[in-house]
Amino acid sequence: EAGVTQFPxxxxxxxxxxxxxxxxxxxxxxxLYWYRRVMGKEIKFLLHFVKESKQDESxxxxxxxxxxxxxxxYSTLKVQPAELEDSGVYFCASSQDGRETYNSPLxxxxxxxxxxx
Amino acid sequence: xxEVEQSPQNLTAQEGEFIxxxxxxxxxxxxxxxxxxxxxxxxxxxxxxxxxKKKHGRLIATINIQEKHSSLHIxxxxxxxxxxxxxxxxxxxxxxxxxxxxxxxxIP
Numbered sequence: 001e002a003g004v005t006q007f008p009x010x011x012x013x014x015x016x017x018x019x020x021x022x023x024x025x026x027x028x029x030x031x032l033y034w035y036r037r038v039m040g041k042e043i044k045f046l047l048h049f050v051k052e053s054k055q056d057e058s059x060x061x062x063x064x065x066x067x068x069x070x071x072x073x074y075s076t077l078k079v080q081p082a083e084l085e086d087s088g089v090y091f092c093a094s095s096q097d098g099r100e101t102y103n104s105p106l107x108x109x110x111x112x113x114x115x116x117x
Numbered sequence: 118x119x120e121v122e123q124s125p126q127n128l129t130a131q132e133g134e135f136i137x138x139x140x141x142x143x144x145x146x147x148x149x150x151x152x153x154x155x156x157x158x159x160x161x162x163x164x165x166x167x168x169x170k171k172k173h174g175r176l177i178a179t180i181n182i183q184e185k186h187s188s189l190h191i192x193x194x195x196x197x198x199x200x201x202x203x204x205x206x207x208x209x210x211x212x213x214x215x216x217x218x219x220x221x222x223x224i225p
C-alpha cells in the first residue's frame with residue numbers, strides 16, 4: 001500500500017510569490033488533513049477534508065491560504081502571496097473513517113519544507 | 118499555555134536504558150496519538166489510544182483518562198530510537214492538538 005505522498009519535498013520561494021503544495025492521501029481514505037510546523041513551535045492544525053468537502057478550516061491562518069480537494073482524491077494547498085512567516089514544514093495526513101477517531105489511525109506524509117526568503 | 122504539555126523537552130540516555138516520555142493535557146479527549154519523527158524524516162504514527170495500554174515491540178503507551186495523562190515507554194533503548202516523539206490529542210472532533218515534542222537521543 002502506498003503511503004501518503006507530498007510534493008515537493010522542499011520549496012524555496014521569494015516573498016510575494018505563489019507556491020502550491022500537493023498531497024496524495026492513501027487510496028480510499030476519506031479524511032485528509034493539513035498541518036504546519038513553523039520554526040520552534042508545535043505542529044498546528046490547518047484544515048480537514050472529508051472527501052471533497054472542507055469539514056473544518058478553523059486553522060487556516062488567513063485568506064492567502066487556499067486548500068482544495070477536487071474529486072475527493074489529492075489535495076492542494078496554495079499560498080498566494082507568500083510571506084516570510086509562512087516558512088515551515090507542511091504535513092499532510094489521511095485516515096480512513098473519521099466518525100470514530102479512536103479506530104482511525106493517521107498516516108502522515110513526509111512533509112513539504114517551505115522557505116520564503 | 119499549550120493544551121498539551123510534554124516532558125521532558127529533551128532527553129539523552131545510554132543505550133539499553135528504559136525511557137519514559139510524559140504527556141499531560143487539559144481538556145477532555147476522544148483519542149491520544151503518539152507520533153515519531155526522525156531527523157529530516159516524516160511523521161510516523163506509533164500509537165492511537167483512548168484508554169488503557171498498548172504495546173508494540175519495545176514500545177508501550179499508557180493513558181489515564183481521569184488524570185489526563187499518557188506515557189510512552191521504550192524498553193532496551195537503541196540509538197535508532199533517537200527521534201522526536203510527539204503527543205497529540207483529538208478533542209471529540211478530527212482536529213489534533215499537538216505537544217511540542219520530546220527530543221530523544223540514545224547514546225551507544
